[in-house]
Amino acid sequence: MNLAPGDVMSSYDYIVIGAGSSGCIVASRLSESGKHSVLLVEAGGPDKLFWMRAPLGTGQMLRRTDVIWPYETEGVPALGGRTLRWPRGRVVGGSSSVNGTIFIRGLREEYDRWRDMGNGGWGYEDVLPFFRKLEDFEDGDPQYRGRGGPISVERLRLNLPVTRAFIDACAEAGIPENGDYNGASIEGASPLQFNTRYGRRQSAAVGYLSSAMKRKNLHLLTDTQVRKIHVVAGSASGVVLQNAAGEQTIRANREIILSAGAIGSPQLLEVSGIGSAPILEKAGVALVHHLPGVGENLIDHLQTRISLKARNTAGLNELVGNLAFRMKVGAEWLFLGRGLMSTPLASAHAIIRSRPDAPLPDLKLQLHHFSGKDRMAYSKDLGIDPHPGLTIGVVQLSPRSRGRLHIASPDANIAPRIYPDQFEDEEDIRVLTSGIRIARTIASQAALSRFVVAELRPGAETSSDDEIVDYIRQSGQTSYHPIGTCKMGNDDLAVVDDRLRVRGIDRLRVVDASIMPTMPSSNTNAAALMIGEKGAALIREAAV
Structure with a gap:
């Protein structure tokens, strides 16, 4: 049930911090048996907006x-000192309620690499x-694909000829089509799959929490900051909450599960005194446990792209200024659950190798149905092209x-300082440079x-490697x-072990995308959902 701020109990068996992609699953699974009381705490509000x-x-x-x-990074030296917007979900469902599905x-x-790094039980099998x-999922090989689970996954529900043309163009360029990139192999060109049902978003909140909230032993507390x-004698004992009812301390009888995401989880560990001693001392936080890997190992996918002037197709550029087209697209989605509104304006991708001798696929090229000066632009005022x-994202x-990323203050309401350090390794810029050339x-x-009139950005005049690198940086x-x-592991910078227990602190786990030791070579939400399922299973095993 969704609690009013003053109705929270003084203690719960499990306290889950963060109702995001992983946290919704953990709370749902831990409350299934009815034997344990579970409190799920979310800083944001309900996921009720139409556009969600x-x-x-x-x-x-x-x-x-x-x-x-509304997180922003510090200036990135390799990107000309630019700061980057890094928004993360602050709502029930977390980023799964606001992402591209x-x-x-x-x-x-x-x-398998995670397993080989010493994380038993985390190989692909x-x-x-x-x-x-x-x-x-509606079809696919049952050896790989699931049926009847909480998250509906659908194939593309948009029939634009340019999508088929993109996949055919990939074949002409030597990239074969892949009928199911979530099956036996990820490599090749494919229409995208989405966590939707009849074109509607299937967030972790929709898939897991909506039914679980009927259970009396699961309490959800929204608009509440942890x-x-x-931590008492090396064991996590409770949490301090702040909401409309003021500040409250709630005890955990069994475990506290931190699922606040790759930014929120290390931040909360640090303001609680768990992290690198010099960093905590500088921020004015008393040290509880020295764990130098907290906030380190930050990884993100930097995206560059080529923009094309198009013809014989319509997407966001036309939606912005054409009321009749907007009404047609809206009706198609409302009544049929398909069309442009059933997508995040992307319809196909190609998972490829940046060079023939690359040992594994290392590039993703993705077709988007808009163009503009800024990839994050969604209106004419923000740079959408007038045609x-x-x-093609790279x-x-x-x-x-x-x-x-690390805290600069003991106040959990003050955002941490984020240093992405992109292009610290020159191989990263080489792969993206190759990606621009392959997209062309x-x-x-x-x-x-x-469908293509001309390349707008970076433009044909940008041809040398140095010019392409400058464009990528911009x-x-x-x-x-x-x-x-x-990150999960057993080296000096590992924060959790392979059962997701915080190293050196009893009764505290981290279960979210922050535990990934390396990028899973894909968009990250599906992996975060899997981590929620596996993390919940590990916690239930410990309870037995």
């Missing part, structure tokens, strides 16, 4: 400070059952560079010729995929 249901609405959601944390599990070999458990985790346009799948090759193929922006800041 339509994947197209993600552009609006990511600019609304009532449903996101693109569903990609990632590369088999990357999960180990996590596959949890991927299958969480999803409800100020601190109490039909397409974009993302390096497995960045080598590592950043960091695809755009030049005969299959796409009737245009690169986040893909909204921060991970890794409470």
Whole structure:
């Protein structure tokens, strides 16, 4: 049940901090038996906005400070000192309520790498059952795909000829089509899959929490900030909450599960005194436990792109200024659950290798149905082109560079300082440079010729490697995929072990995208959902 601020009990068996992609699942699974009381705490409010249901609405959601944390990075030296917007979900469902709904599990070999780094039980064959458990997919090989799970996954519900032309152009460029990139192999060109049902967003809140909230042993407390985790004699004992009722301390009888995400989880550990001693001392926080990896190992997907002037197709550029087209697109979604509104304006991708001898796929090229000066633009005022346009986004799948984030204050309401440190490793810039060239090759193929007029950005005059690198430094922006800041492992910078227990602190776990030791070579939400399922299973095993 959803509590009023003053109705919270003094103690619960489990306290889950953060009702995001992983936290909703953990709270749902831990309350299933009815044997344990569970408190789920969310800083944001309910997921009730109309535009949260339509994947197209993600552009609006990511600019609304009532449903996101409006994080910004520090200036990135390799990007000319630019700061980057890094919005994260601040609402029930977390980022799964505001993201693009693109569903990609990632590369088999990357999960095996997690296992080989010393994380037993996290290889691909180990996590596959949890991927299958969480999803409800309409077809595919049942060896890999799930049926009847809480998260509906659908194939593309948009029939634009340019999508087929993009996949055919990839084939002309030597990139074969892949019928199911969440099946046996991720590599190749494919229409996208989305965590939607009849074109409506299937967030973790919709898939897991909506039914679980009927249970009397599960309490949800929204609009509530966790100020601190109490640790007594090396064991997490409770949390300090702040909301409309004031400040309250709630005890945990069994465990506290931190699921506040790749930014919120390390921040809360640090304000609670768990982290690097010198960093905490500088921020004015008393040291509880020295754990130097907290906030380190920050990884994100930097996205660059080529913008194309288009013809014979319509997307966001036409939606902005054409009322009749908006009404047609809206009706198609409302009554049929398909069309542009059932997508985040992306419809297909190609998972490829940046060079023929690359050992694994390391690039993702994604077709978007808009163009503008700024990839984050969603209106004419923000730079949308006044003519039909397409974009091919370019993302390096497995960045080598590592950043960091740390608190500057003991106040949990003050955002941490985020240092992405992109392009610290030169291989990252080489892969993206290759990606721009391959995207151009695809755009030049005969299959796409009737849709492409010309390349707008960076433009044909940008041809040398140095010129392309300069363009990437000027245009690169986040893909909204921060991970890794409470990484799982057994080295000096590991924050949790392979059962997601915080090293050196009893009864405290981290279960969210921050535990990923490396990027799973994909969009990150599907992996975060899997982590929620597997984390809940580990906690239930410990309870038995």
